[in-house]
Amino acid sequence: MAIDPYGIRDQFPILNRKVHGNSLVYLDSAATSQKPVAVLDASRRYYEEINSNIHRGTHHLAQAATSAHEDARKVVANHLHAASPEEIIFTAGATDGINLAASALGRSGRITRGDEILISALEHHSNIVPWQMLCERTGATLKIIPVNEDGTLDQEAFERLLAGQVRVLAVTHVSNAFGTVVPVAAMTAAAKAAGALVLIDGAQAAPHTSLDLQELGADFYVFSGHKVYAPTGIGVLFGRRAILDDLPPWRGGGEMIKKVAFEKTTYNELPFKFEAGTPHIEGAIGLAAALEWIDGIGLPAVHEHEAALIRHAAEALDSVDGLHLYGPPDRMASLSFNVDGLHHYDLGTLLDQMGIAVRTGHHCCQPLMARFDVTGTIRASFGVYNTAEDVDRLAEAVAKAVTMLR
Ligand SMILES: *Cc1c(COP(=O)(O)O)cnc(C)c1O
Numbered sequence: 001m002a003i004d005p006y007g008i009r010d011q012f013p014i015l016n017r018k019v020h021g022n023s024l025v026y027l028d029s030a031a032t033s034q035k036p037v038a039v040l041d042a043s044r045r046y047y048e049e050i051n052s053n054i055h056r057g058t059h060h061l062a063q064a065a066t067s068a069h070e071d072a073r074k075v076v077a078n079h080l081h082a083a084s085p086e087e088i089i090f091t092a093g094a095t096d097g098i099n100l101a102a103s104a105l106g107r108s109g110r111i112t113r114g115d116e117i118l119i120s121a122l123e124h125h126s127n128i129v130p131w132q133m134l135c136e137r138t139g140a141t142l143k144i145i146p147v148n149e150d151g152t153l154d155q156e157a158f159e160r161l162l163a164g165q166v167r168v169l170a171v172t173h174v175s176n177a178f179g180t181v182v183p184v185a186a187m188t189a190a191a192k193a194a195g196a197l198v199l200i201d202g203a204q205a206a207p208h209t210s211l212d213l214q215e216l217g218a219d220f221y222v223f224s225g226h227k228v229y230a231p232t233g234i235g236v237l238f239g240r241r242a243i244l245d246d247l248p249p250w251r252g253g254g255e256m257i258k259k260v261a262f263e264k265t266t267y268n269e270l271p272f273k274f275e276a277g278t279p280h281i282e283g284a285i286g287l288a289a290a291l292e293w294i295d296g297i298g299l300p301a302v303h304e305h306e307a308a309l310i311r312h313a314a315e316a317l318d319s320v321d322g323l324h325l326y327g328p329p330d331r332m333a334s335l336s337f338n339v340d341g342l343h344h345y346d347l348g349t350l351l352d353q354m355g356i357a358v359r360t361g362h363h364c365c366q367p368l369m370a371r372f373d374v375t376g377t378i379r380a381s382f383g384v385y386n387t388a389e390d391v392d393r394l395a396e397a398v399a400k401a402v403t404m405l406r
Pocket residue numbers: 030031092093094095096124126127172174175176201202203204224226
């Protein structure tokens with residue numbers, strides 16, 4: 001099932017450009033992925049051929065755009081093995097999806113004083129702050145599953161915490177900072193057995209591994225289109241139908257209503273109840289094109305390819321004097337490190353001069369950085385278009401930059 005990374009790379013026009021006179025090595029896919037021609041074409045075709053506002057239009061373009069938008073929802077549902085397209089809510093991204101779930105739960109009256117919301121110390125700020133806001137509003141308490149020295153979650157502490165009044169478990173599938181793969185299936189089962197609702201932040205899993213959300217059993221799953229080769233500004237909140245049906249809407253406006261009168265407004269059915277206003281039509285179509293494109297390659301093959309690159313990178317970097325890798329050995333998507341005595345930002349700046357795009361800083365995970373007593377790390381993150389040559393260029397550039405800075 002080996003893939004041809006060069007054939008894939010050729011489908012990404014941006015990867016052929018030069019940066020500071022060097023050919024670009026793009027190792028920042030955890031922040032955003034680049035887009036293949038198949039997705040660029042789908043977006044362009046939408047505007048050139050069927051651009052129109054959707055739903056309620058009688059004219060041809062409106063109907064074509066509505067069909068394309070709703071077909072996109074079916075593609076997403078199939079890709080995720082959701083029970084039905086109504087379980088797919090289009091959002092602006094992972095952040096928006098978590099805010100939707102937390103806000104709707106807050107409005108539902110299901111969370112009250114004394115309840116606990118359980119998250120982990122690995123979380124992205126997007127999976128921390130909306131829950132803090134929910135706690136402020138309801139009087140619930142935020143509890144944190146601690147992280148072990150190797151960047152995995154402390155499962156014994158998790159078991160202990162579950163014995164409390166946990167109403168929601170919200171945890172990342174894969175850490176965007178360290179590449180840790182969280183055992184979300186087992187944790188979901190344990191949390192559900194304890195009577196909690198479960199939300200999984202799949203922003204770093206969706207581009208790298210196949211998902212079967214019926215099998216996973218989580219109540220909510222979110223991800224962002226722009227990290228899975230699709231446009232920016234589109235994302236998905238999957239929710240189990242029974243839960244979504246039971247939750248009140250969050251934002252009010254057009255599309256989300258059945259009937260509006262000044263005395264009383266009735267809300268639309270799923271999924272429209274949660275999609276107020278004109279949606280990101282082109283984004284949804286682009287997301288469907290991206291998922292079809294990646295499924296054409298096959299996520300298991302993508303995962304195998306990327307995992308080999310990450311292992312190769314970890315081995316190559318490990319020989320650099322004073323370099324420390326974070327996270328467990330079986331990382332997904334990202335590899336984080338620091339070098340003794342050097343600031344991550346200085347190293348990242350030198351790498352950029354050599355055409356290597358990595359990310360430095362706290363990766364929107366300040367509590368995790370505090371846990372490891374650092375202000376940030378250097379993170380190389382991978383996509384299907386990366387090659388062994390990219391890894392070699394990274395390793396050479398890091399070795400050179402370290403010599404220059406010392
Ligand atoms: C990127 C990311 C988010 C936020 O995604 P947005 O696209 O910025 O909404 C949330 N969680 C994780 C793990 C991420 O990597």
